[in-house]
Amino acid sequence: MKKLVLVILSVLLLLYPVGVYFGLQYFNARVIGALLLSILLIRILLLKNQLSMARVKPLLPLAIAGVLVAIVIIVFNDPLVVKFHPVVISFASLVIFARTLIYPPSMIETFARMGEPDLPESGVVYTRKVTMVWCGFFVLNLSIAFYTAVWASMDVWLLYNGLISYLLMGLLFAGEYIVRLRTLKRAVV
Numbered sequence: 001m002k003k004l005v006l007v008i009l010s011v012l013l014l015l016y017p018v019g020v021y022f023g024l025q026y027f028n029a030r031v032i033g034a035l036l037l038s039i040l041l042i043r044i045l046l047l048k049n050q051l052s053m054a055r056v057k058p059l060l061p062l063a064i065a066g067v068l069v070a071i072v073i074i075v076f077n078d079p080l081v082v083k084f085h086p087v088v089i090s091f092a093s094l095v096i097f098a099r100t101l102i103y104p105p106s107m108i109e110t111f112a113r114m115g116e117p118d119l120p121e122s123g124v125v126y127t128r129k130v131t132m133v134w135c136g137f138f139v140l141n142l143s144i145a146f147y148t149a150v151w152a153s154m155d156v157w158l159l160y161n162g163l164i165s166y167l168l169m170g171l172l173f174a175g176e177y178i179v180r181l182r183t184l185k186r187a188v189v
């Protein structure tokens with residue numbers, strides 16, 4: 001049951017831009033902020049027993065950033081602030097990933113070691129490069145999300161933050177996976 005609730009909450013967070021798009025037509029920003037805060041707090045409470053686990057711990061700063069955004073939305077009750085959630089999440093992701101480049105292991109190395117604890121040095125170098133690519137993606141994503149929040153129409157904001165950014169993330173995941181398979185194939189041959 002707990003896993004099902006976590007999946008539902010995760011889907012709701014992914015659908016945040018759609019919720020904002022339709023929610024602002026019927027409610028003020030404060031209601032959307034309160035719903036976001038509720039979803040995030042329930043999710044954190046359900047994950048609290050797993051927070052010491054390596055795969056959940058790196059995501060805690062993102063949850064905290066989301067909670068802070070929700071509180072700001074509630075306090076200011078401004079539709080513009082509601083549109084900044086994707087910007088803040090991309091910025092927090094950038095900070096988290098970039099910090100691991102300064103203080104290793106890199107974020108992608110941390111994820112890779114979950115499946116392969118004895119990662120070779122070539123894997124460490126590769127995962128560091130992939131972490132750098134993700135940092136570049138987060139810079140691009142937060143820049144576009146910022147632009148759409150401030151200067152674009154609500155339709156453009158929804159299109160980018162509710163669809164295009166997810167497609168770009170998926171392409172980056174898929175592209176990295178293909179490169180990794182080719183890299184591993186060359187290493188074996």
